Amino acid sequence: MAYVAVSGGEEAIEESIKLLKYYRSGTNKDVSLEAIEKKLSLLVDKVMSEAGLYSPMYAALALKQCEGSTEEAVFLLRAYRSTLKRSCYTNVVNTEDMRIVRRISAAFKDIPGGQILGATYDYTHRLMNFNIGNEKSRRLYKKMKEKISRQRETEVKKFGRVSDLLKNEGLIDKYEEDNSKPDDVTENLLEFPASRSAKLQTLSRADTGYISGLAYSVLRGFGQVHPTVGELRTGYVEIEVPYSDDSDESIYIGEILITEAESLNQSEDKDQLKLSSGYGAVFGRNENKAIAMSVLDYELEKGGDYPPDDEEFVLMHGDSIEMNGFISHLKLPHYVTFQSKLDAVRKTRNENQEQENNNEDQAQ
């Protein structure tokens, strides 16, 4: 009778943690935080995005601490965030001022400001490069640095939005700017119907796989079919906080790398057609998540009968911490509840048995 809820829990946990430490130690080679942050930056970006905490250094630390598990790293960052005082909200960022490193449109060949392919794996052949197995980091890094230093610096341009062109043409509805204070889903329960700010915030923090899967279902037919990526841009935006409550001045506190996507869809407008857009913005270089988010944003605005049109369905089940926490809790002992279930099942069976016996008696 070893595995009963009796005792030994304390020692078992201690030993389990020791074993984890052993697994984490892995080899005598070290991987520095800097290396994780800079060389696994897409993983770091994904973790920051799902954690809703922008700190490449802490994300790297979290990843190192948990053998590279995304959900565990997200978990660590979220829990750490709970301990921090929330001092202020940043000013609204206008992404037209983004220092762009990549910008493409699948809607138009030529867009004002031009397309900038930037860094993308899209056009690489996914062939294993066996040379990486023994590349010399120091030499590679130096070579790249030298290449970069030979580049000419250009002025940072401001890029208007592709959707603005269509708005000016009247093909997309224009809306008044909504400058009401956004809801904060980290401080309040998400209530339904959810405000757009709460929706976007929830989607932006959602698990990448979850929203990609949902957006995929939309494309396959459980929703509006095949939107066009009007614009996808990645770049740095400056973050400022108000100097004090009663002053218009603000303080620059740093910049963050984000990816923003706008997808365009055909929709009905009385007896004619128009275009509608969906919006996505996420931390880091995280393009598919941004696009998936824009697909779902539109889908939720539109509404309908498919699961991805249902805001409670979409918004309540994509948080990494919540989904993984609840799924993993199934591993906890459920002796008491299972006993009660057994009791309920046995009772109905006993009674049915008695009933049958009675019937047989009567038949004889």
Place this chain on the structure above:
Amino acid sequence: MKIKRNEEYNYGFLDEGSKKEIRRSTLKAVAIPGYQVPFGSRELPIGRGWGTGGIQLTLSLIGPSDVLKVIDQGSDESVNAVNIKKFVKLCTGIKTTTDTHKATIIQSRHRIPEIPLKNDQILVLQVPIPEPLRIVEPKEEVTKKMHAEKDYAPIWLQLYESIIKYGKVTISTEYPCTVEDRYIMNPSPIPKFDNPKLNMSECLYLFGAGREKKIYAIPPYTRVESLAFDDVPFEKENFKGKKCCLCGSCDTYLDEIFNSETGERYYQCSDTSYCREVRSR
């Protein structure tokens, strides 16, 4: 286990603002028995679904003079109970106990202790799904309205259908109850065996659902009735003819245990602290 408080974190892990916010929601919950008060649930270093609602309540309430007891499935030594105790100790340096009498705050999952609790004790229950109407309606937007309008017909219908089909109500744990003739409440996945303990109790019951971001309460001396019909009364789990193999009690909730060698089946008190107490009498 000796654990020193980790001074790198605030007392009770959460920042003071968050703790205050949770206490405010708790007060509201006490003022409206059985009503689910939404709150800005914080992420903890323990998994959501592993008792984070209960832990946030405990952390917001606990002070240096408190004595904490944590049980999981009735057991003080169960892995999750140990883990939660360890965490609370780490960020408060508080004293813990396994003795139900000595505890000022008891955090529990799936059980209410066998001995009646007193009015200087608080029982904090961990809740996975706070919404009693979730079994009949998946949408929060709808269930919220149902509570507001006291529209509880669908859940009564569910009970009725179960009686028609199986001859009895087949809900096992999380058996819904009515609080002070107003709100229908989910008592958390305690067995039906524990439901009557909620009624006119001396102690304060607090329910915390971290993942679902809800707090609710049953203050002392509140009427709590498990749903039942006049002609089909409420029925607890049945342990007739069975008794604990350790202490011999036949009036407690029992865990069923199989002996892996003989295949024999025997029973043991789920409340380990109570079982120990009976044996030491």
